[in-house]
Amino acid sequence: xxxxxxxxxxxxxxxxxxxxxxxxxxxxxLYIVCDGMGGHEAGEVAAQTALQSAAGYLEENAEEIKxxxxxxxxxxxxxxxxxxxxQYSCRSVYGWRGRQxxxxxxxxxxxxxxxxxxxxxxGHVGDSRLYLLRKGAIHQLTHDHTLVQxxxxxxxxxxxxxxxxxxxxxxxxxxxxxxxxxxDTLNLEILPGDKFLLCTDGISAFLSNAEMADVLKQHxxxxxxxxxxxxxxxxxxxxxxxxxIIDVFAEGQELAEEEERATQVLLKIDTLQSxxxxxxxxxxxxxxxxDRSEVVYTKRGQRLCAEGDVDDSLYIILEGRLxxxxxxxxxxxxxxxxxxxxxxxxxxxxxxxxxxxxxDGRLLRIRGKDFAALVYAEPVTGVHLLRELACELARxxxxxxxxxxHVC
Ligand code: CMP
Numbered sequence: 001x002x003x004x005x006x007x008x009x010x011x012x013x014x015x016x017x018x019x020x021x022x023x024x025x026x027x028x029x030l031y032i033v034c035d036g037m038g039g040h041e042a043g044e045v046a047a048q049t050a051l052q053s054a055a056g057y058l059e060e061n062a063e064e065i066k067x068x069x070x071x072x073x074x075x076x077x078x079x080x081x082x083x084x085x086x087q088y089s090c091r092s093v094y095g096w097r098g099r100q101x102x103x104x105x106x107x108x109x110x111x112x113x114x115x116x117x118x119x120x121x122x123g124h125v126g127d128s129r130l131y132l133l134r135k136g137a138i139h140q141l142t143h144d145h146t147l148v149q150x151x152x153x154x155x156x157x158x159x160x161x162x163x164x165x166x167x168x169x170x171x172x173x174x175x176x177x178x179x180x181x182x183x184d185t186l187n188l189e190i191l192p193g194d195k196f197l198l199c200t201d202g203i204s205a206f207l208s209n210a211e212m213a214d215v216l217k218q219h220x221x222x223x224x225x226x227x228x229x230x231x232x233x234x235x236x237x238x239x240x241x242x243x244x245i246i247d248v249f250a251e252g253q254e255l256a257e258e259e260e261r262a263t264q265v266l267l268k269i270d271t272l273q274s275x276x277x278x279x280x281x282x283x284x285x286x287x288x289x290x291d292r293s294e295v296v297y298t299k300r301g302q303r304l305c306a307e308g309d310v311d312d313s314l315y316i317i318l319e320g321r322l323x324x325x326x327x328x329x330x331x332x333x334x335x336x337x338x339x340x341x342x343x344x345x346x347x348x349x350x351x352x353x354x355x356x357x358x359x360d361g362r363l364l365r366i367r368g369k370d371f372a373a374l375v376y377a378e379p380v381t382g383v384h385l386l387r388e389l390a391c392e393l394a395r396x397x398x399x400x401x402x403x404x405x406h407v408c
Pocket of ligand 1: 305331332340342344350351353355396
């Protein structure tokens, strides 16, 4: 699988200096954008210092990244390597800031993508953004770390009312403001045909997702960067503008092999997206779930669990059917998109019913401790999942009541 990036930056029509910085390192598979703040060259230095220290840290670990490229499964170490690189970059900017006593508002955003083989890991702090264009649809993979976004997350504002908010650009997390920073990471299986866009808010705040998707679909590589910048300037962008586009592709025999894998990856994501349980989750939230789960193949007649078993895995049906039996009563027949096993996890008790396979298929299994870790590590995703789980349980309880009424 191959990956190639192109980057472009523009000072824009309203600023004297360009406080954005970008890196395209196709050999290492590393792509970064930074948007510095602080004025009087401080923002420029902050962005460059952050970018160079993160890139330097990862270059020093190039051998480890090279080895990870051979791996079929995502390598957890890559996410911690990216986190460490960004922490190092934060300490470097913070150290520089300490020596410049007058530059009190100094700091920078930093968003990076590191690809290794069939995977990429994303590291993110601030309000620069990473988008993925896949199968014609555009997805924002990063979450803005701004005060306004935090209020939206808590339900205090809608994205529409927040659009022209005077505090829209005040960051709640940035590189170099404190000695360390909380870093978001996301592991992602990359597919041929994927196109990523890393950009600063001089572009993302002045173009809609649909406008960005149109440019990415119509123009290849560097031409797309030029069109994005022109379109944002036409829409009165008041900031510096930076875009890095990353194309993922495969050729010949490799393309045929990759297409089979792409089908499997998309099946997992599509099934989850079509499920009631996941209906309010964004693509990155679903990807985080998939990242912590594994595929289990099932055969008709196989017993997945027996009533009274002690085990807290949750299963989601990707393909096939399952039957839930309590005592000797069939309480449910479940198909694609349904889930089982949540009760033991939620209540910490043994399995409430037996589950058998009635049609060959595939399940996505997530162990209880991994599900709990996801809920705690990603509270917004966790609240979404738990709420949907509670709704589904209420529906099942209502339908069980019907069965009880019928049997009695
Ligand atoms: P758990 O108790 O962990 O293991 C058995 C699973 O069967 C249970 O979680 C639920 O996912 C599922 N289950 C139990 N009772 C019902 C029901 N009445 N309707 C649908 N599914 C059920």
